[in-house]
Structure formats: structure tokens, C-alpha cells
């Protein structure tokens with residue numbers, strides 16, 4: 001069965017010596033390997049103000065704190081995401097306000113967001129779902145008009161771009177996840193991109209109990225409660241080795257995604273997603289809408305290809321019952337969207353076979 005997700009691990013003969021070296025080095029906590037990995041990752045994204053963390057969820061939590069979201073505030077978000085996007089809003093005590101999605105791609109709809117802004121709105125979370133990029137300019141306009149900061153959850157969108165600029169450089173706060181099944185994994189890990197060195201410094205303290213790691217413990221004074229969110233040298237070593245392969249690996253997702261865009265255009269029973277002008281997806285999953293989805297999934301599985309929607313809509317969870325509202329765009333999108341395999345493990349022969357299967361019908 002061709003899976004929908006699969007962790008990429010660098011070649012054993014390259015990764016294992018590096019891992020063995022760090023494991024027996026006497027320094028497996030947060031140290032030089034983490035600093036080195038951060039430097040490489042910043043260079044790849046092109047943003048000097050990026051901090052490594054133990055997870056993407058940690059990055060989201062810190063992003064809400066840095067954006068100034070407090071208990072009782074409102075954050076506009078999307079139900080079309082993985083749960084951490086929205087549970088981390090609850091972590092800072094804020095209320096989720098559900099924006100509707102564009103039924104053409106499942107991404108947050110700027111017009112819906114605009115209509116929901118009140119004086120209590122303290123942040124807007126954009127999720128680049130499945131590696132597709134949100135309508136960044138439309139959200140920038142909303143942010144400029146209202147003063148509400150944007151947080152881009154790019155857990156699915158490492159290597160995507162907007163108007164030629166890497167995701168991670170386009171809005172005040174961006175988060176990435178390096179969890180097991182993402183484009184790049186360090187087993188677990190995350191990154192937070194912020195606006196300035198001062199914010200980076202604050203985030204760095206928040207990642208380590210509120211302590212300043214550059215000072216000795218005796219000289220330290222905690223002025224703001226922090227967390228234990230740092231990456232360790234073992235995860236960072238995996239990351240450092242992954243960086244040598246990252247362009248090639250992400251390139252395979254993108255090449256497969258573009259192949260499907262061309263080859264499946266106009267196929268019966270299929271509607272391809274609408275990409276906003278200037279958006280360059282990194283196709284973590286290939287996403288489309290299909291007629292009679294259950295039949296489609298059955299037909300693909302019978303032919304050895306996993307096809308499925310991956311995430312459950314977030315707004316149905318009991319913890320968000322006070323936020324529930326009608327979301328007609330979401331209803332429309334949710335009943336017919338599906339993913340097909342698109343990642344580095346899908347070979348040129350596989351993708352041709354997948355297209356043939358889809359075109360043959362179900």
C-alpha cells in the first residue's frame with residue numbers, strides 16, 4: 001500500500017555515526033548541536049529570527065504569548081487543521097472564534113475573518129493546510145487595517161513560498177513542526193519565526209523556564225514564567241543531518257504535487273484546489289475534492305494506494321462547544337476533500353499509476 005505519510009530518514013551510514021557520536025559525547029541536552037541546527041535552519045528559511053523548540057505545539061504556544069494573547073481574548077482560527085493549532089489557543093486562556101474556510105481549498109477565508117473581528121480579537125491564525133499557502137496579502141491588509149497580528153501555522157508547509165519569499169518570512173509569527181510525519185523530521189521538534197532580535201530573546205527565555213541561558217544560574221532572575229520547550233542535542237543532530245537532504249526531499253513533494261496539478265486537471269469527478277496568486281505550495285499532502293468520496297477511497301485502496309482525509313475538523317470538540325457556529329464553506333469542503341500520496345516515497349512510476357487510477361474512474 002502506498003502510504004499518505006512516511007518519515008524521511010537520511011541514509012543509515014550518514015545518520016548513525018552522527019547519532020552515535022552525540023549520544024556518547026557526554027552532552028545530549030541543549031547545546032552546540034542545537035545552535036548549529038538553528039543556524040542551518042535559519043539560513044534555509046532566510047530569517048535570522050528563528051528559534052528551535054521541542055515541538056510545533058510549543059512554538060504555537062509561544063507565538064500566542066508573544067502576540068500578547070491573554071485569558072478572555074479572542075483568536076480567529078480555522079477548524080480545518082490538526083488539533084494543536086486550536087488547543088494552544090485554549091492554553092493561553094483565549095477563546096477560539098471559528099473563521100469559515102474557502103470551499104475551493106479549505107484555507108481560511110479572509111472575508112469571513114474580517115467579519116468576525118471585534119475589539120477582543122488579539123490574533124488571527126492562518127494554517128497552510130496540507131502545504132497549500134493562505135491568501136497572505138488579503139490577511140496582511142486585514143492586519144494592517146485592524147492592528148491584529150497574524151500567526152502562520154506552517155506545520156504542513158515547510159519549503160512553501162508566497163510571492164517568491166519562503167514561508168517563515170511573510171508574517172510576524174510563523175511556526176513549523178518537525179514531528180514524525182512532516183516534510184522533515186527530527187523525531188519531534190519545532191521552530192518559531194519572530195520579527196526581531198528582541199522577540200527572539202524573549203522567546204529564548206520562555207523556552208527555558210524564563211531563565212537567561214547566557215548567564216549563570218546565580219546571576220539569573222526570572223521575570224516571566226517560562227516553559228521547558230527546548231530541543232535537545234540528539235534531535236538537533238538528526239536535524240543537522242536532515243538539512244543536507246532537505247532541498248531534495250521537499251523538491252520531490254513539490255514535483256509530485258505539480259505533476260498531479262497538470263495530470264489531473266479536468267479529470268471526471270475531481271476538482272483540484274484553487275491556489276491563490278503568488279502562493280507556491282510544498283504539497284505535504286496532495287489535496288483535492290472528489291465525488292462519492294467513500295467509493296473513491298475504496299477504489300484507491302483496492303489498488304494499493306491509500307487515500308483519505310487526514311484531519312478531523314477541530315470545531316466539533318467539546319472544549320470548543322462555546323465557539324460553535326455555522327460554517328457553510330467548511331461544510332462544503334469537508335464532505336468531499338481527500339488526500340492522495342504525494343511525498344518523497346512516491347516514485348515517477350507510482351504517480352503515473354495513481355493518475356491512471358483516478359482517471360479510470362470509480
Ligand SMILES: Cc1ncc(COP(=O)(O)O)c(C=O)c1O
Pocket residue numbers: 054055056057058081082084085127153155156176177178179189190
Ligand atoms: C497544522 C498543525 N499545527 C501544529 C502541529 C503541532 O506540531 P507538533 O506535533 O510538532 O507539536 C501539527 C502537527 O502535529 C499540525 O499538523
